[in-house]
Amino acid sequence: MSRSYRALEPNRFGLVLRWVGLSLAALICFFPFYAMVVLSLRPGTAITLPDSLVPVGQLSGESYAQVLSGQNMLRWLVNTLVYSLVSVVAVLLFSSMAGYAFAKKRFPGRDAIFWSFIAMVMVPFHVILTPTFILIASLSGVGTYWGLILPSLANVQAVFLMRQFILGLPDELFEAARIDGAGEFRIFWTMVLPLCKPILATLGLFVFLWHWNDFLWPLIVGGRNDMWTLTVGISSLQAEHVPLSTKLAGSTVALAPIFLAYLFAQRYIYEGVTMSGIKG
DSSP states (O other): OHHHHHHHSOOHHHHHHHHHHHHHHHHHHHHHHHHHHHHHTOTTSOOOTTGGGSSOSOOOOHHHHHHHHOHHHHHHHHHHHHHHHHHHHHHHHHHHHHHHHHHHOOOTTHHHHHHHHHGGGGSOHHHHHHHHHHHHHHTTOTTSHHHHHGGGSSOHHHHHHHHHHHHTSOHHHHHHHHHTTOOHHHHIIIIIHHHTHHHHHHHHHHHHHHHHTOOHHHHHHHOSGGGOOHHHHHHHGGGTTOOHHHHHHHHHHHHHHHHHHHHHHHHHHHHHHHHHTOOO
16 A cells, blocks of 8 residues: 555655756746846946846946936837737737637638638738838828837737637527627627636737837837837937946836736736647
8 A cells, every 4th residue: 555655656856856947947037137137236337247247236226217217218118008008908809809700600701711811820020011111101100109009900819819719608608698689799898808808818918018029110110219119219229328237227127017917917827828729
């Protein structure tokens, strides 16, 4: 009896080895962020490695004060927030409506339209970049918020994931609502959206990250300096005589909203990923 129990006992050495390996991997991934924060707290000092990475001695938040007091940085932050948050709301709304239609509605050519839409994933963004810019420029969208946001609203990945999630919802639930006299808009608003909270939170985080870190499209269509996003603005500092600590402080400020967004949505992510069939 004792031997069989010992046979079922987990290999403690293997568990310890796995824990050590995962801890080392986590430290390696965390180190660049640690270095960014520590070096941003050393304004006006010579950077010597590895001594400067030790968080002792003269540490100051002067670089953060310069970043937050700069008129351009605050403007870039507002532009990035508008670009990211409006895109998140619009993409989630349109993708959930399209996902519901492709998953639960029957109409001629549904599958052909869906798979034609999914085929767009194989088209690199750089291929359609020039015609998209010409179209936006012809509509006087260069240097405007709507010119930034409009081309990103047809998100193929978001539509696919919403469809996969909604396919798992029981058809009987919607049939019962129709029998009770509920219309399609009421079914979508009061039943589909509440049931899709996990995948909406997961997708919202993904879309927020995509737009917050986007560089190429805001660089091309932003036009003026006051319409740049954080990624474009911080990149422009490389061409100016800006101290390294100030650049790293700007990068840290740009990272903070992403971290907060993850903390807000993390309890939904696991459920949304597993139920929609996303594989890591």
